[in-house]
Amino acid sequence: MSIGRLTVLHGPPAIVAGVALLVLGIVLAALTEHSVWNYRLALQLHGGGVIDLGHSLEPQDGLQGHMVRISGTPRVVEAPYDTDFNQQAATPVLERHVRMFQWRELRIGGTTTYELDWADTPQDSSRFAQPQGHANPGSFPIAGKRFDAGSVELGGYKLDAALVHALPDSEPVAPVAKALPANLAASFSLQDGALVTSANPGNPRLGDLQVSWSAVPLQEVTVIARVDGDRLVAVPNAVDGDGYEVNVGDSTLLDMRPDMAAEPALIWPRRILAVLLATLGMGLLLRQKDATRIDPRVALGGGLLVVGVFAAMPWLGSSTADATAWAVVALAGLALLVWHRRASRPRSRH
Template identity: 55%
Template sequence: MGRRRSASVRGLASNIIGALLVLAGVGLVAMTSRALLNYRAAATRHGGELINLGTDAQPEAGQHGYMARIVATPRVVEAPRDPEFNLRVNTPVLTRRVEMFQWREVRIGDGVHYELDWVDRPLDASRFREPAGHTNPASFPISGRQFDAGLVQVGGFKLGPVLLHALPGSELALPDPKSLPENLAASFSRQGNYLVTSSHPGDPRLGDVRVSWEEVPLQEVTVVGRLDGDRLVAATDAADGRGYDVQVGDVPVLDMFPDLPEPPEFVAGARVLAVLLAALGAFVLLSRQRTRRDALLALGLGGLSVGIVASVLWIGGDSRTLGGWLAVALLSFLLTVWRLRRHR
């Protein structure tokens, strides 16, 4: 009687342990799948699933369409040039700024006074309260423009126009009077970071023009964008209305997109462990029947239980992942049927 009771207790304990192991495997794959689905759903708002390519990454097969994070200092392959002033600068974006020395109206409360200053747009003196004696030139002889580099790369990827213009920072570029065309060399002289038309640069007069250039500095940046072959572009279909981000330095993804949850780690390992736990639980449950102590049968049952649960969770999600779990469930089912027939 005591031996029967002891055997019954051991059998019950084995059933409980086996069932708990199967549940642990199923629970692990469910938790991992749910965390990954939540992360991907949040990532979709910013353009889709993101892969971290790290520093100075190069294009590889199978990356097309993913969002990617790359850390690198942009490399200018084809520098921009201002053809009118014959100025070429090693920068992603070169901007010409033109200002004219003009009258401007300054209002303080009910009072008004006028002063001459550098302004980057024509000021219509006819709109002044006291236009007499404060007439400004009607237009600028030259206008401001922006010049983009023909090719800029981060790592091995070419930057698309949106990301190119998103590169942060600005600093003055030094003009070179020696490179000026003859028609402009007669009119402009250098004063610090500017080219000016003033006869006396330190004492400008009404209508004098000064020109300066701003360049985007070459510095380490973190770029997030969509991979399009060997190009990095903005994801135009992103729900956040941007589909990209560019920040100075080596910036983690979660600092760039604070609304993203923590991505699950060791996903592949967790999936394998889930199948092994469920298989071990099935083996413990089968061990009460000596004729069924079959590791392959236990593996089939464990893979089948985990594969079915994971497949259900991925319905409507990533089709590639769903197909993978359906394949696991099908192979596990075939393995289970084969081993059961062998035992018969």
């Protein structure tokens, strides 16, 4: 089988070979475009492609506006500060937790019982089945609160507030009792890593408060975010709703985005091979019945027409540019077929 002056298959073998080559070309073209379409869709969902910087943490030229992946341990430049209790810690996020010793209603089957225990939200005793003798104080005089560091850096980049909030994990932080303001030092004492208002910490009373703190630990993390000057920020209006990723440890891109396969390889060689396969197939199927050669214009025209049509299909409704480009390829193939047909007509003699 060959194009031009070389001989070709005849009869049923030629038809079978032509159909097989044509189908292979169509399938290869459709699969190639579908893989590119899937990859671009994943990019759109997460805010764009990612440049893997690994542990190269210093800002580099040419990265402005690009998504990057960076691994390392954050550095707290301005530590969070709980002004009410005069507590501070070298952590990206410091959180205050408040609990009160209150009555709690327990319903097991048809039995209702009451017990005094620590709870982190006010228990509305007016809704109890037996409120008499189980009245709770009401709202907390001190609220729980979250304190973010004024500045957190990952290498040479400052982390935007959204990325600081997303830093994972939490560990308890023991308060410094001697740092308490005088008015609170008179009310609170230290017990088991928390501050309590109990006169006898081992035997709390109704309405006693317990205040404790937790912090995001300083550990290796991997961040995917957009470069904005010397800052790492979330991508605005990202389809996935976040526009950034944060993981513990040195995580790969696939670990953080399991729905995002690697960028398809050898796209253009696969496209060219699809056209060649379809060209050979169409050459065998469209040749003249008694012809011993494949006409190059017929073969190439048919191959471009078929591949162009099927390659455009995955892009319909999603990418006008790609669909148009393949439509142009199909039209070029159709033009070749029309040109061959007109050139093959016998010229009239006058």
